[in-house]
Amino acid sequence: MDSLKQQKTHSGGIIRRWITNNFCVVLGILLIAVVSVALSIHEYYYDTVRSTLEYRAYSNSVNSFFGQYTESSDLQFEQRALEYIENFSEKNLMEVWVIDKSGNVLASTSGFSVDDTQLRDYEEALSSESRSASWIGRNINGEKIMAITVLLPADSSGRSGALRYIASLQDIDAQFYVVLFYLFAAAAVAMLLVAFSGAFFIRSIVNPVKEINEKAKILAKGDYSAKIEKYSDSDEIGELCHTFNEMAQAMGESDRMKNDFISTVSHELRTPLTAIKGWGETIQNADPETVKTGVDIILSETQRLNTMVEDLLDFSKMENGRLSLKLRRVDGFAELEETALVFSERASREGIDFRYEIPAEQVAMLLADPVRLQQIFVNVIDNAFKYSDKQDALVTVNASVSRGYFKVVVSDNGCGISKEDLPHVKEKFYKANISVKGSGIGLAVCDELVRLHNGSLNLYSEPEIGTTVEILLPLAARKQEGK
Numbered sequence: 001m002d003s004l005k006q007q008k009t010h011s012g013g014i015i016r017r018w019i020t021n022n023f024c025v026v027l028g029i030l031l032i033a034v035v036s037v038a039l040s041i042h043e044y045y046y047d048t049v050r051s052t053l054e055y056r057a058y059s060n061s062v063n064s065f066f067g068q069y070t071e072s073s074d075l076q077f078e079q080r081a082l083e084y085i086e087n088f089s090e091k092n093l094m095e096v097w098v099i100d101k102s103g104n105v106l107a108s109t110s111g112f113s114v115d116d117t118q119l120r121d122y123e124e125a126l127s128s129e130s131r132s133a134s135w136i137g138r139n140i141n142g143e144k145i146m147a148i149t150v151l152l153p154a155d156s157s158g159r160s161g162a163l164r165y166i167a168s169l170q171d172i173d174a175q176f177y178v179v180l181f182y183l184f185a186a187a188a189v190a191m192l193l194v195a196f197s198g199a200f201f202i203r204s205i206v207n208p209v210k211e212i213n214e215k216a217k218i219l220a221k222g223d224y225s226a227k228i229e230k231y232s233d234s235d236e237i238g239e240l241c242h243t244f245n246e247m248a249q250a251m252g253e254s255d256r257m258k259n260d261f262i263s264t265v266s267h268e269l270r271t272p273l274t275a276i277k278g279w280g281e282t283i284q285n286a287d288p289e290t291v292k293t294g295v296d297i298i299l300s301e302t303q304r305l306n307t308m309v310e311d312l313l314d315f316s317k318m319e320n321g322r323l324s325l326k327l328r329r330v331d332g333f334a335e336l337e338e339t340a341l342v343f344s345e346r347a348s349r350e351g352i353d354f355r356y357e358i359p360a361e362q363v364a365m366l367l368a369d370p371v372r373l374q375q376i377f378v379n380v381i382d383n384a385f386k387y388s389d390k391q392d393a394l395v396t397v398n399a400s401v402s403r404g405y406f407k408v409v410v411s412d413n414g415c416g417i418s419k420e421d422l423p424h425v426k427e428k429f430y431k432a433n434i435s436v437k438g439s440g441i442g443l444a445v446c447d448e449l450v451r452l453h454n455g456s457l458n459l460y461s462e463p464e465i466g467t468t469v470e471i472l473l474p475l476a477a478r479k480q481e482g483k
Helices: 002-010 013-057 060-067 074-087 120-126 170-220 236-285 288-320 332-350 370-387 442-452
Strands: 095-099 105-108 132-138 144-151 162-168 328-331 353-357 365-368 394-402 405-412 456-462 466-474
Touching (some): 013 132, 013 144, 013 162, 013 170, 060 074, 074 095, 074 105, 120 132, 170 236, 328 370, 332 365, 332 370, 332 405, 365 370, 365 466, 370 394, 370 405, 370 442
Parallel strands (some): 353 394
Antiparallel strands (some): 095 105, 132 144, 405 466
């Protein structure tokens, strides 16, 4: 139940976040922009109408035209009003009413009698210090208008007529609504583009991520054959898919090498243990010669077991970063010669032509761990012995000092290593030839030990010709921090 709920929670999570964090934000910004632009345009249109009305209403010519009739009779004022209406030149833009001193409309540019009780701007102008007022609303016919009323000069009794300028807002509003429609249409198109591009972008992310998630679940169950469909390598998703495939392949190879390692180590442990057990039973009631042979074999197999266990312990330390050195000044030539003497006896027993050239009077002072140094030499020479399985097997060891380095070269004429295997032979668990005894970690440990000595271990090999291992250790190497 929890798994299903979690799956539903994850499903569409990126899409929901995109809608919340991206789409809704863009939609909000567009709405704010559209409303702001619409309000600005609306205000601009109305301000234009207001400015036109005010320009006419506050014109000096108006006061000049009616000023001399301030104290005249109502009849004379009416005649002057009709004359003003008759000569008004902007009848196509606005309507003008002339209001007498009693608040009645005397004349209008429309030519029709006026029966309108909604003179709010006139009433407001009567009480205004500016002697003018404006009003926006609807007349008795339901038409939306803007009106500005300006009082004329007052007579001696304080009464005054007025001029009311009226402009219809119907066409202005209609034009504004057209503009508003286009604004919202543009916003809708913009949102469609955002949604389309966002949907394409989301699909390019969500689909690969879903597949990665599914393949990761398969990988978690131990099936390392899981592969992701190839996506474009030109973006981060493509690189992620490519990296996932490489990781799955590497994990599969690591798992295979681990299984091979376990199988190999089990076999390698079983062989000497079987020999030790068998010879232990044999020498219980055997003659002295057989006892001596058995004891030699038991000691040899015990040493083999000890070496294997030491490699495993060193490998464990190496994996945990705890492989350390106890450095002191030692002679590289002396340590190598001591190791070579041990292998000379083994070479005689196994019929291997073992040749080593170590300068007798030369000294190569190193700052090194003598135990680890011999471990390196033993592992490398032992590998040369194991891979020299021919009847005319030849193993050579040469040592010299060159350009501030102690150089050791170990060569054999064994089976060699293929070009495909050569880059991997220093990796853990890797064995180029599974028919040869060994755990597959000795060379990896050696490479790490050489690196801890600030040196390098290099391999050169040709199939069916042989292998050469080159060890370079710096003279008077400095002790690494933390070692």
